[in-house]
Amino acid sequence: MILAKVVGRIVSNQKSVELTGSKLLLVQKIDRHEKLREDVHVAIDRVGAGSGDVVLVGEWSVPESRNIYQDNMSIIAIVEKIQNDE
Amino acid sequence: MILAKVVGRIVSNQKSVELTGSKLLLVQKIDRHEKLREDVHVAIDRVGAGSGDVVLVGEWSVPESRNIYQDNMSIIAIVEKIQNDE
Amino acid sequence: MILAKVVGRIVSNQKSVELTGSKLLLVQKIDRHEKLREDVHVAIDRVGAGSGDVVLVGEWSVPESRNIYQDNMSIIAIVEKIQNDE
């Protein structure tokens, strides 16, 4: 999983069925000192994240229909604290 | 999922069976200000996207035959607006 | 999926069972103007590709044995034309 910061949102009406009702957030990768990196992704929110939150982003595999799977990048945790030990 | 822009199309007659009938679009990664980045991919269109559209690209796992799966990069949404909060 | 060019072949006698009989081609990533990039991969040919061909490379998940899957990079289409719209 990667550390990222929520930096915006995606507005889309024309999308595949399994995305219906999903909140699509714009997340930007951060390093362990919360400095923004170049990589930007779109992730489905699964934990009630909002703009400015530091989050954990992982992959989900969701069935679209019989035997067809879609891999979705998802926000799976809101990070309260990054504890750096060295 | 990544943000990308449709920049062209792939013409192919000799392809594997599960690609038959698929529209193969050329997509180029963009950053959150819609600036084109270096990464170029080919994605199967699943939402009626066309040249110039800003799109969301994800992975689909489709059964080719009994117990054999193919992971296809697919366009799963057309983006109307990228809302940048910071 | 990525765009690549077939630039060679791999000779291997000592390989895992599910690769037996597979033609292993050396493919090098290209950009949308067919310029060679640094990334080199080995892909199983599934469409009769040969040296110099521009191809589409994707991932296949093939069962090795009961409940064990192997993800193989495979050539899934020969590209006749890359149509650049911008």
Add this chain to the structure above:
Amino acid sequence: MILAKVVGRIVSNQKSVELTGSKLLLVQKIDRHEKLREDVHVAIDRVGAGSGDVVLVGEWSVPESRNIYQDNMSIIAIVEKIQNDE
């Protein structure tokens, strides 16, 4: 799998159900001479790893619920020695 060093820990209360009770460690990629590289990830500890340990990080696919899978980056081994042969 990649070689990494445990450099910290993630504190999170608001997370998806399947992460409940998991120890989330901050790992930084290392090269074969144990020099730290740029890539930082968050991994679920499965072997009792702690801060400063050199570890092996791999991917696990865990069912979240019926037919929905989550891919988790996990620490699957503590490395005692990296034996460099050349």
Add this chain to the structure above:
Amino acid sequence: MILAKVVGRIVSNQKSVELTGSKLLLVQKIDRHEKLREDVHVAIDRVGAGSGDVVLVGEWSVPESRNIYQDNMSIIAIVEKIQNDE
């Protein structure tokens, strides 16, 4: 799949159950002229590879327990010759 060279071995006693008895080799990515690149990975040997061998590295998905899968990077072929056509 990627081309790599076996450059060492990993010694680990504390590891997850499904790695028990596996030979863990240190592999470094090479280009098509066998020049070493920066990327270093750890792969499970499945074909009897040893130090100095040029090998093919792929991904395996192995069941850890009921419905839980682990993706392991594995050595799936020993390369005798890289035939460069251009």
